[in-house]
Amino acid sequence: MNIQSILRSALVLVQLNFLSVRADAELPTAAPGTAARAYLEVPDTGDGMTRIPVSVFRGDKDGPTLALIAGTHGYEYAPMVALQHVGRRINPKDLSGTLIMVHVANMPSFHQRTIYYGPVDGKNLNRAYPGKPDGTLSERIAHIITTQVIEKADYVIDMHSGDGNEALRPYIYMPRTGDLQLDAKIKSMALAFGIDHIVIDERPVSAPDATVFTDMTALSRGIPSMTTEAGQLGSTDPHWVDINVMGAMNVMRHLGMLPGEVIPPKPTVWLKGYQVVTSPENGFFRPAVKDGYAIAEGGILGELVDHFGTHIATIHAPFAGVVNYVVATPPVRFGEPLAMVSKLAEEEN
Ligand SMILES: [Zn+2]
Known part of the structure; x- marks a missing residue:
């Protein structure tokens, strides 16, 4: 089969x-x-x-x-x-x-x-x-x-x-x-x-x-x-x-479909200009950040190593912002996401 x-x-x-x-x-x-x-x-x-x-x-x-x-x-x-x-x-x-x-x-x-x-x-x-x-x-x-x-x-x-x-x-x-x-x-x-x-x-x-x-x-x-x-x-x-x-x-x-009041949202963090940082190679990813972290421009998102643990690449943030998500289990393939980062934005609720 x-x-x-x-x-x-x-x-x-x-x-x-x-x-x-x-x-x-x-x-x-x-x-x-x-x-x-x-x-x-x-x-x-x-x-x-x-x-x-x-x-x-x-x-x-x-x-x-x-x-x-x-x-x-x-x-x-x-x-x-x-x-x-x-x-x-x-x-x-x-x-x-x-x-x-x-x-x-x-x-x-x-x-x-x-x-x-x-x-x-x-x-x-x-x-x-x-x-x-x-x-x-x-x-x-x-x-x-x-x-x-x-x-x-x-x-x-x-x-x-x-x-x-x-x-x-x-x-x-x-x-x-x-x-x-x-x-x-x-x-x-x-x-x-x-x-x-x-x-x-x-x-x-x-x-x-x-x-x-x-x-x-x-x-x-x-x-x-x-x-x-x-x-x-x-x-x-x-x-x-x-x-x-x-x-x-x-x-x-x-939308008026159910009775009752909307539970008011907390103060909102507005974000824009997001970028998904992708993997330069197949390998084994070691994140250096957690979801929701703030990160500086060039800050380290994680390290890509091979299956023996040998360094392949350090993965940097493209700009300062918030880590929306980060890959938190080891397998990564070329071109697939490692993390998403967004910039802070000004917007009125
Ligand atoms: Zn999904």
């Missing part, structure tokens, strides 16, 4: 567990005041199939549709656990509008415990948008989420954490598109989520058919969106889960 057929067999075994909840090609509908759950089918076009677990909570009263997407990267567990908690806390009778939750966007990555890349096609789901109906498995997942979730939502949050190898200080990527109305909605949503490090993310809005990222797929369709990062290193510790639960509940209060 080659590796692809082994992986495919593993996916088939995993799929046996899916059968208690119905599978569907389309997002399930729910009557007012009720909830529905299903597995969205991603059909096999040559490299296997998968299914995406989704919930739809439809409120008794009208209101916006919010989509929360967890598990774009399958080793980022805190947001997935958080959505299970959110599902238990929401009574559709108390809800205004509709909450769509994607519990695990990237099931192949989840079940094979891969970081960054899907195990079947080696693609990063958060670089595969808006996807293709006849593409590889990651591209087909992206296509289903684009058409069945993102395009049905008024607001979209792609909920990440540090991946299985990343120690990460919680932060939000807050897109700044230049569209003042859209940007105001995004900013108020980011502040409501309540994570006190916000990275202003100035990327031009792509064409709708060339969006690459989950959040950009929403933005290019005029839908306010952001990416949250809370959790790290495969942990399901309640400390990380609760940040995600609080954020989701706060945003629903902010």
Whole structure:
């Protein structure tokens, strides 16, 4: 058996567990005041199939549709656990509008415990948008989420954490598109989520058919969106889960979907101009900093050594700022992230 057929067999075994909840090609509908759950089918076009677990909570009263997407990267567990908690806390009778939750966007990555890349096609789901109906498995997942979730939502949050190898200080990527109305909605949503490090993310809005990222797929369709990062290193510790639960509940209060006040955000540390520092070689990384550290321009982020411990390179910060995340387990490959650093910015809450 080659590796692809082994992986495919593993996916088939995993799929046996899916059968208690119905599978569907389309997002399930729910009557007012009720909830529905299903597995969205991603059909096999040559490299296997998968299914995406989704919930739809439809409120008794009208209101916006919010989509929360967890598990774009399958080793980022805190947001997935958080959505299970959110599902238990929401009574559709108390809800205004509709909450769509994607519990695990990237099931192949989840079940094979891969970081960054899907195990079947080696693609990063958060670089595969808006996807293709006849593409590889990651591209087909992206296509289903684009058409069945993102395009049905008024607001979209792609909920990440540090991946299985990343120690990460919680932060939000807050897109700044230049569209003042859209940007105001995004900013108020980011502040409501309540994570006190916000990275202003100035990327031009792509064409709708060339969006690459989950959040950009929403933005290019005029839908306010952001990416949250809370959790790290495969942990399901309640400390990380609760940040995600609080954020989701706060945003629903902010949008008028749930009664109650938004718990006011702490003073925010604004950041911009982020840079991901990548590895110059394959090797063994020894971080010299922790997530959230302040660092000077040229400050040492870590040392790259070979497998015998011999020095290869010292890794420096490109500018003074905050370490948003740092790779905290040894294996690194050429061109992959070692750390992300952002500059302090001035911005009003
Ligand atoms: Zn991620």
